[in-house]
Amino acid sequence: MKAPLEIRPASHAGLGYVRHGHGPVPVLVLHDWLGDHANYDALLPWLDGQAFTHVFADLRGYGLSMALAGEFTVKEIAADCLALADRLGWRRFHVLGHSMTGMVTQRLAADAPSRIASAIAVCPVSAAGNRLGPEALAFFASTADDDDALRRLFKFVGGGLPDEWVEQKVRHHREAVAPACRRRYLDMLVTADFADEVRGLDTPFLVVVGDRDPGLDAEAMKHTFLAWHPNAELRVVPDCGHYPMQQHPSYFAGVGEGFLKRQAALA
Template sequence: MKHDINGLKIHVQEQGTGELTLLFLHYYGGSLRTWGELIQRLQEDYRCIAYDQRGYGDSDKSANSYRIADLASDASELIHALGLKRFVLVGHSMGAKAALLLASMRPDGLKGLVLIAPASPTPGDMPKEFRNSMAHFYDTREGAQQAVQDISRLPLTNATYEMLIEDMQKTAPNARNAWPLVAMMEDISNEVPNIDVPTLILPGEYDPVDPVDAVNQQVASRIPNAEVKIVPDTGHLSPVEAPDAVASYIRTFLLRHVDRND
């Protein structure tokens, strides 16, 4: 289903039932399909809503701006459009940075925050030359294949591998450029300490993109009482590398800190 959000047609998929909603924000080059395996493991107890962010998947690719504020605004407007009353934001990498900004605004109904392999709220420390080349990783199938190999660790099924490649190449050129050249370099670190909901952070043990130490220093240290659980033996793509482990961490966190509240 597509919703009119900030003048764009945003592709949204809903599964499961429950009084608490989990809203999923995918990574750079991903789509709502990134969350498929994870949602299968959570949908019995929670309403799960995933969507293709602007410029990704089957969502509108006409936008010219892909700043973190744009991504956070899309999520906020979708929350209003769907009438969500109690929800948890689940963000991965780029999606986690957008979730950080939205959570810092303390939207009504936000009950928790889950950050998977989160991008830093401070400007990335990658050299400009690498960021320029990163903007073109997904231009060819070969480049997308190399990207998947570089950022994952555990073996992927053929179906998952092909899904990742297809999603990466489906990304709009403006979106491909915007993350490494603009949004990655935005500084939202002053806003992050305003987050006041239970927060779970799930770095991958061998993540080459957002390593555990960097996540602890740049993300966890800025969020009051954030809980960090390292996903064993995974790279940057733990939602598809280890969905069982990620789902287990999320379920335990929700039962302990969210489901029992109010």
């Protein structure tokens, strides 16, 4: 039986979110720069709602939080996540971040180590940020307004996903991401650098990458997450680009929940 869903729009109290399941293990799930909580829709049928409660949060400017203004910084995201956990009554929880929010898992582990039971970082940008040269930065910035540039970006990171997937991603991005936040979060991605604050953190980390991700691959992880976190492990999803939760949802759910169940058993 499919676990129930609760949809809660953002308000003065904080971020909007979708809740799935009613299990005893709480998991906060965060999206990437290009999408909102709907990134994980394909994953829902494969989740164990008896064991876990997954809350898929939308950051300021996205989806259910599209109307929320802000500073659009990694510190603000982490503070918003902790405030949401407080609203949910979660004293200690697990966190999953994808791409842009990979660094948020590290920010949370640094800011509130007693509250983060473990973290899953999926195709993640690290606490060192994603430094881009002038030409690459100009291209990424152009995707905020140029549908063709955004289409090329999705095609590039998709790892072989079809054109129909690319077109759906472009449409959803334009509907679910506020124009005002697009460049601000990009600025965060390329300027953030708090690596010195996360080195040596003993939070258990699972790092998941696709073998076809063109930039955030296993080699990049060896020099960031795996080098900095003594309790980090790496899983590579075969035949996969930057969106394993969409390309191989059942496999992704098995890998992630297997890790979480191991961590819960150790608690």
